[in-house]
C-alpha cells in the first residue's frame with residue numbers, strides 16, 4: 001500500500017481513508033461504504049462526483065463517462081480516482097441508506113448446474129454455491145464472474161433474488177469471440193466451477209418507497225429487472241409496475257410466461273414489449289396483452305405522458321440507457337429517482 005489520505009464526502013459528512021494504490025471507490029467498499037457506482041470501469045458515469053479540494057489522479061476512462069470539459073471543471077470518476085492528498089469530494093448522486101448499509105463483498109466458489117439457450121443469443125446460466133453456502137446481495141445487484149483460467153472478470157447481474165441464496169441465475173448475451181460469453185457455446189458445461197466476487201451495483205429497490213415503478217430494459221438487461229420483479233412478488237408488494245422491454249423481433253423475447261405469472265400478483269402490472277425491427281405482431285400468440293413497435297424509449301415516450309412521480313429502473317445496452325436518460329430528463333423526472341445499469345463492455349471504447 002502507498003501513503004494513505006483522508007477522504008471527506010459532502011454533503012453526507014462521511015470520512016474514509018484511501019491508499020494511493022487503490023481507487024477511492026474500492027477504498028470505500030473496503031470500509032463498508034457503498035458509493036453510487038455502476039460499471040467500476042470508467043465507462044458509465046454513475047460514480048461521477050465533484051472534487052472540492054485535494055489532489056486526485058485518474059486511471060484511463062472513457063470520455064463518454066466524463067467529458068474533457070467536465071474533468072477540467074473538477075468532476076472525477078471515483079472508480080478511477082486515486083487520492084494523492086487529503087481530499088474533499090461532493091457526491092452528486094447518493095442514497096444515505098445505501099451509503100452506510102453496503103453488503104460486504106464476498107468471494108464465492110460455485111458450480112454450473114444449468115445452461116439454457118433462451119434465444120439465439122441469450123443464455124441462462126445457473127450456478128449453485130460451493131463455498132460459502134449462501135450469497136448475500138440485494139435484488140438488482142451484479143457479480144464479477146472470473147473467466148476460468150485467467151484473473152480477468154466480467155460483470156453479470158443476478159436474475160434471482162437473495163431468498164434463493166444457494167442458487168444464482170444470470171442471463172447472458174453471447175458475443176461470438178466474447179472472452180466469457182463465448183465459453184457458453186460449449187467451452188463451459190454442467191459441473192464446471194466458476195468463481196464470483198460481489199455483490200456490486202446501486203440498481204436496487206429504494207427502501208420504504210411506495211412510488212409506482214417503471215422499468216425499461218433491453219436484451220440481457222432483463223436480468224436485474226427480473227430480480228426486482230421476483231423480489232416484489234416475494235414481499236407481496238402493492239406497488240404498481242410498468243415494464244417496457246425492447247427487443248428487435250418477437251424471436252428475441254423470452255420469459256414472457258414467467259413475467260405474466262409474476263405480474264398477475266402485482267396490482268396494475270403491465271408488461272409491454274417494444275419491437276424495433278417488426279411492424280406487425282400477433283400479441284396474443286406471443287402471450288402478452290399488448291405490445292408496440294419502434295425503439296423502447298419512443299414507446300415509453302408515447303405511453304407514459306407523466307412520469308414525474310414514478311421511480312425508474314433502466315437497464316441494458318448503453319445507447320438504450322443514454323436515450324432513456326435523455327427522455328426522462330425531458331419529462332422532468334428527478335435524477336435521484338432514476339436508477340440505471342449500463343451494460344458496458346469491459347474493453348474501453350475510446
Ligand SMILES: Cc1cc2nc3c(=O)[nH]c(=O)nc-3n(C[C@H](O)[C@H](O)[C@H](O)COP(=O)(O)OP(=O)(O)OC[C@H]3O[C@@H](n4cnc5c(N)ncnc54)[C@H](O)[C@@H]3O)c2cc1C
Nearest residue numbers: 039155156157172173175178179180181220223343345346
Ligand atoms: C454493471 C454491469 C452489469 C452487467 N450485467 C450483464 C448481464 O446481466 N448480462 C449480460 O449479458 N451482460 C451484462 N453486462 C455486460 C457484460 O459485462 C459485457 O457485455 C461483457 O463485456 C461481456 O463479456 P464477454 O467476455 O462475453 O465479451 P468481451 O470479451 O468483453 O467482448 C468481446 C467483444 O464482444 C463485443 N461485445 C461484448 N459485450 C458487448 C456489449 N454489451 N455490446 C456490444 N458489443 C459487445 C464487443 O465487440 C467486444 O469487443 C453488464 C455490464 C455491467 C457494467
Ligand code: FES
Nearest residue numbers: 038039040045079
Ligand atoms: S464510471 Fe465509475 S462506476 Fe461506471
